[in-house]
Amino acid sequence: MNEIDFAKWMKSNGYDESTIRSRISNCQRVSEYEGDLDVHYEKDECKSLLKRLKYSTNDKREGISPRHSIPINGDIYNGTATLRQAVNLYIKFRNNSHFDHTKNIDNDNKEIVINKKKVDIDKGLIKPKLDSYERFLKTFNISKFDLYMFGLNETIFPSIELVEKQWENLKERIYNNQEVSIRGAGRDAKGTKYYIDFYKFLFGNENVRKDPTNNLAPQKIIEELTGYKRNVNIYNYQVSHIFGRTKNVFMFEAAWNIVLVPKIIDPFTGHETKGIWPKEYQQLFRNEVFKKYSKYINEYNKILDEIDFHKKLSMYISNIDKENARSNEVIQFEKSVKREFSEIVK
DNA sequence: AAACCACTTCAAATGACCAT
């Protein structure tokens, strides 16, 4: 649970300081007994949790005990209603936080310190947060929102017709034993041989290749589809896989998974940046992409079912096991391939 | 012992919905 940003968000929405404290306490109490709110949010936008937090006047009349396990030392109806409301507020915050606190990022750099002992702050045991990106934006008077918008607007996507054609062609190659590339897997690309072997088993395709530079195929694809050639007519853009999964034959070469990202924005798309930044930006970016490419994302998810991926994988793994006792390499491969073939979800 | 603080619980205000 992200108390600090939740507090900022409530503040920017005009909530009273005491209300802010109350709602944070409420949410913390729910988290303590029912699990972290962020986890609930990621799982199902807290739907199952909210179900348990339902308690009507009728329930009260009939003396039904609450469906949640949070102790309430008082009126269950009222208490449950308060907690439910707090969770709903947190959901609201999670749903539009990336828009709301970008607006007033520059207004005040004052930390709202929640539930920290005042002495500790005075003694300097708790330092206010310092973030170089925030300092940078403040110095040059750029709002976070504008930076994000720059990133979204300047990211180059291939045209949708070309994406469509290329995707059909890619699937055809996969299913018809033609050449397809993947990125090398594991240290020194040792895991790649398992991938290549697995694709033989899965589609009878014997022509899956490890990309020689780990990025040659995507470079070429983006060049063909957009007309931009690196260091010839385009500079300081980075070829980037939106959904990763570069060892997955369906994903490494899929044009709908590849974009040109301005290098200045790249830190927000990757994992080297810490804190809320990449999370926020990725959320915005993903929303855009889900709108644009929902057709392909759905199709990809369906393919996972159609090829019966999980069943085939366990068949394949148990096959290797017969010859080759359960080695570390195989365990690594199994983990990796499951990630690479995971469903794409918002 | 007074002031302060975190946290929980409660009561009142509000508004949606429904039957009349």
Next chain:
DNA sequence: ATGGTCATTTGAAGTGGTTT
């Protein structure tokens, strides 16, 4: 329209503990 019922929302009151 009117009144009743209910869920939701809000912040103040209450509680119990710590700090000054």
